[in-house]
Amino acid sequence: MILELKNVVVNDPRSNEVIVHGSSFIVRKNTCLSIVGESGSGKSMTTKAILGLTNPWLKISGTAKYKGKNLIGLKQSELRKIRGKNICMIPQYAMTSFDPLYTIGYQMIETFVENLGISKEESKKLAIESLDKMLINNPEEVIKKYPHQLSGGMLQRCMIAIAIAMKPDIIIADEPTTALDSINQREVVEEFKRLRDVTGTSLIFISHDLGVVQSLADDILVMKNGECVEYGTAKKIFENPQHEYTKYLIDTRVSLTESFIKAMEKGDTDDVCAG
Template sequence: MSLLEVENLKVLDIKTKEEIVKGVSFKLEKNTCLGIVGESGSGKSMTTKAILGLISPNLKTEGLAIFDNKINLLKSNREELRKIRGQRICMILQDAMSAFDPLYTIGYQMIETLIENKNLSKFEAEELSIKSLEKMLINEPNEVIKKYPHQLSGGMLQRCMIALALSMNPDVIIADEPTTALDSINQREVVEEFKILREVTGTSLIFISHDLGVVQHLAQDILVMRKGEQVEYGKVNDVFSNPKHEYTKYLVETRLELTKSFAKSMNKEVAV
């Protein structure tokens, strides 16, 4: 049974009548990861934001987005969506700096979110916040929660945002380029953490990325988008081993060439 089933999702500009997302369909099963890949402007983020009602009032959606086999998210009112976003579906945004209010400490914002959505006491919420930060391999979490957003790096803020999402223990996490602000070592650690936590908690994951290597490592299914269109969708191994669409072939071949070039340069350095 699918946890989330999207059918013929379209996003249209009300003024110009332009289709920004053009009939996207996919399923997200329980305890699985769907990777969404494509170039900048392909509609990856817009697709997931449309599902959660996070798009501009100048845009409208069409189609179906059935959550938990009974709720059409595209027809839900603002209050229903707010409850679902707060408790059952969490979204990790690409720009971590804009996700936190600069006037309050990281700890205050994490604690208030947990109190509001999980009915915890302040002590319980603080304890859970610290434990979540520790899971993201953040050193001295007791000190980090006292910091204001401007006192932390983009990478550290991203980890705090991921920690907050995980602490909510949602059914679905939508991660929009969550490793963009991290260096390669931290990227690998965070991706592994996502993989382990998904396996342990059973949380389903929609992982948006331009990095095919990350998606291949983390996801079971993959959706490839280009210029607002769904050009390929299927099991990760099938798509990588036998891509059907020319754009997917280009992405896979480009990644293989980059991998070969990197390996070649590393061999040269070792030889020297």
Template sequence: MLEVRELNVSVATGNTQSHLVSDVSFTLKEDQCLGILGESGSGKSVSCSAINGLLGEQFSVSGQAIFDGENLLTMPSKQRQDMRGQQIAMIMQSPMTAFNPLFTIGNQAVETIKQHQPHSTPDAKKLFCEILSKVNLKNPQYLLSKYPHELSGGMLQRIMVALALVLKPKLIIADEPTTAIDYISQREVINELQMVRERFGTSIIFVSHDLSLVSHIADSVLVMHQGKMVDYGSTQQVFNAPSSQHTRYLIDTRLKLINRFKHVMGGV
């Protein structure tokens, strides 16, 4: 469904070009989840924003991103804009800032739906309430009346999952959707994304720096470091037999933290 070939991203800094992403390639099939793993600044979010056409004019993007037979990187801007949300949805990493604080959740959901589909306002609200119920959010009418600051980060993130799902996209890009929320909310968001795959057959790109979350949800994993891909394969292959020293370092560091935690808790 999506094949990325030799994706390169650079940004103009004065009279020079700084390379942010170099030669990233991967394939995502229907009803699969790809985990993109790496520390902050490794190029994960930049790669996804480039694929989705969300980078500014100061960025230069080359390579190919073939989605359903069409190259997203050379697609006319109007066609690409229509595709965003409709066929490719994105879940941002900071739910508290992703929503406009001046409007209710209902206002923003209706605006998103009507931008892509010819629904009336009542029909758009009804559609969104149905999706909220499907992702196990109770009292959807109550949620529509709330402003973003009146809801928790975990609740907003789950609403964002529903908003991404409402237009029935083929692909959801989840850009570190669990970064700013607590552990229980993280698990709820992961469960919602897994439910989306099972119920709707939606493909997912899950971006994270958390090895445990990626191993829990992803079928395949791409590891990035300093703008380059250093490991790529099935989740089991990458975590059990990593080919790069950097991936081994990430896994070893994670294990040390777990063992240290167990040691400290055992001494309590």
């Protein structure tokens, strides 16, 4: 076990609103915990609370033990030493994660120099290698680009490349495949799998896409309205969901998949008739 959350609560004292109601889970070494649920369910807020990335007026309680140290309430100076090097977070909106005033290469190199203690030349080489691993064409040219010159999907892959290059103990990926098409989604998921095999990195994978979750997750936490409604192995939850909301999510995915298959089959028939 590399991370253990116990009864983590996030509330807003300004409105007395409880945003996360006592989240608890564990992350084991070289495994993937996937957190699923609709928008506003508290998925991202839970992981931000772990790293001290919530708004300063929110109150966080509970424990989040990483290698025996409670991250909740830790000074920002100490958290900064852990963020990036030991625990990396890939945010959902990559466009706002990069500084628009600097090139992608400059920001990647700065990150590697700061966190890995390597030279700028070594960092540039690592940046190009990392982008190449993400199957990005002409990485030597991409590092010269400014964020506004790249698509949201491309920026997301650059963020994933940075996280992978850092080889942290844990990667928190917040909807990392949302801006990607299905082919690129599959490639990114395969890269995460390879990363686990090679480095032993653990993943906390936040996603709405149960197809991606099913192919990657070892354990699943289902959240609704800030509450953890179901938690267990991926196999158990997909084969025998206990909570009505979990059943709804899985049934909806099955229904959408069946509709897609029927539409494709109809398209094939229409093409034959047209011929």
